[in-house]
Amino acid sequence: MRMRKRHNLCPRMEACGEYLIDEPQEHRGLWLQEHPGCRHLQVELGCGKGRFTVETARANPDTLFLAIEKVPDAMILAMERAKAMGLQNVLFMDFDAANLSGIFAPGEAERIYLNFSDPWPKSRDAKFRLTAPGFLRLYADALPLGGQIHFKTDNTPLFDWSVEQFEAEGWALSELTHDLHKNGPVGVMTDYEAKFVAEGLRINRLVATRIETTKTTAAGPVPRLRNAALSDARGLHDQEDSRLRLEEATLALSQIYYAQFEQDPELFEDKSRFVPYRYDPDDVAVRFAARRQQPDRKSFFVLLGDQVIADLVFKHIDLENRCCELGLCLVNDRWKNRGYGTEALRLAVRYAFETLGMETVLADSLLTNTRSQHVLSKAGFRYIREDGHFKYYQIRRQAEEKEI
Numbered sequence: 294m295r296m297r298k299r300h301n302l303c304p305r306m307e308a309c310g311e312y313l314i315d316e317p318q319e320h321r322g323l324w325l326q327e328h329p330g331c332r333h334l335q336v337e338l339g340c341g342k343g344r345f346t347v348e349t350a351r352a353n354p355d356t357l358f359l360a361i362e363k364v365p366d367a368m369i370l371a372m373e374r375a376k377a378m379g380l381q382n383v384l385f386m387d388f389d390a391a392n393l394s395g396i397f398a399p400g401e402a403e404r405i406y407l408n409f410s411d412p413w414p415k416s417r418d419a420k421f422r423l424t425a426p427g428f429l430r431l432y433a434d435a436l437p438l439g440g441q442i443h444f445k446t447d448n449t450p451l452f453d454w455s456v457e458q459f460e461a462e463g464w465a466l467s468e469l470t471h472d473l474h475k476n477g478p479v480g481v482m483t484d485y486e487a488k489f490v491a492e493g494l495r496i497n498r499l500v501a502t503r504i505e506t507t508k509t510t511a512a513g514p515v516p517r518l519r520n521a522a523l524s525d526a527r528g529l530h531d532q533e534d535s536r537l538r539l540e541e542a543t544l545a546l547s548q549i550y551y552a553q554f555e556q557d558p559e560l561f562e563d564k565s566r567f568v569p570y571r572y573d574p575d576d577v578a579v580r581f582a583a584r585r586q587q588p589d590r591k592s593f594f595v596l597l598g599d600q601v602i603a604d605l606v607f608k609h610i611d612l613e614n615r616c617c618e619l620g621l622c623l624v625n626d627r628w629k630n631r632g633y634g635t636e637a638l639r640l641a642v643r644y645a646f647e648t649l650g651m652e653t654v655l656a657d658s659l660l661t662n663t664r665s666q667h668v669l670s671k672a673g674f675r676y677i678r679e680d681g682h683f684k685y686y687q688i689r690r691q692a693e694e695k696e697i
């Protein structure tokens with residue numbers, strides 16, 4: 294969160310002194326003991342301006358609510374809200390969640406809230422996401438078995454990426470939704486959430502429960518995060534890298550792709566039948582699950598640096614006859630007429646021959662899609678025939694090898 298510098302921060306902090314914990318490490322293992330009126334300990338990481346913090350604390354007077362925030366210019370507003378409401382069960386600390394183990398004894402916190410955590414869209418920054426494996430292990434240390442993380446975000450690529458991290462780290466997931474407020478407002482909203490909901494954005498939410506399989510820091514080094522770039526609906530992009538590569542399809546990559554996907558009206562013979570594609574994360578998740586069930590299919594995305602630029606699929610893989618069909622679809626016009634289609638097809642053909650062991654790769658193109666026909670020819674495909682709607686092409690391994 295980029296904040297304006299708050300005026301008179303120090304005196305304002307002093308005025309809310311009873312709510313500020315200066316040395317949180319000194320309270321490690323003692324939080325509830327020091328607050329005998331409270332029976333539960335809950336933590337919010339990245340409380341921002343604190344709308345959720347104060348409303349949740351007010352609704353649960355027997356819960357000690359600890360709000361952690363590394364930007365004091367935001368936190369002061371939350372503290373002032375708590376003071377104005379006269380709350381007795383909420384405390385704030387200007388602290389980085391990365392140091393969580395210094396302030397909670399093992400199993401001390403009952404629940405951790407992650408609300409609209411910063412997405413850190415670049416792959417190299419993925420480790421800073423509050424749902425990165427390194428953080429999840431810190432949370433697992435601080436929670437007992439059965440302890441929970443409640444996670445909400447508007448950012449669907451971040452959400453789906455986080456689901457994969459939670460699953461890989463052995464958490465039990467429940468209450469997972471891509472549209473929390475579909476049937477009307479649910480639960481206490483955060484400042485960000487209220488703004489996003491007013492703009493018509495959908496909110497993702499899940500609950501992750503620590504179970505026997507959940508990895509703690511004792512599990513050793515966290516796995517390296519690869520290809521972890523997010524490209525969210527608000528256009529946060531990494532720098533372009535000039536080399537294309539194939540990545541096996543994951544739900545997170547599918548969400549990134551379809552969030553940017555645009556249908557080309559020029560491809561419709563009957564333009565009156567054109568309906569612009571409307572991104573629906575739930576629908577993407579359902580289709581992704583269905584495609585995974587098809588054994589003769591392998592799905593990939595084509596990446597340029599951290600950008601997902603095309604969907605690529607090998608269909609009807611016939612291992613006996615060493616033949617398959619190839620489908621490639623660039624995500625939108627941004628990547629057209631720049632040679633990426635041809636390069637992606639060449640990469641795919643090489644993969645089909647060298648990794649899948651194919652001898653023949655087939656492809657087709659709508660009669661109306663002259664650009665795709667041109668790209669297929671440039672990539673070495675040979676025209677075979679056409680019917681009323683499609684032109685059919687193929688490329689054979691031997692012919693390729695001769696050309697090389």
Ligand SMILES: C[S@@+](CC[C@H](N)C(=O)[O-])C[C@H]1O[C@@H](n2cnc3c(N)ncnc32)[C@H](O)[C@@H]1O
Nearest residue numbers: 294339340341362363389390408409483484485
């Ligand atoms: C996008 S804001 C959301 C604020 C609030 N939760 C809401 O929903 O309105 C994310 C907040 O998390 C804080 N934050 C990010 N990483 C943090 C970390 N490692 N430790 C503590 N706070 C962090 C940021 O400073 C920022 O205030």
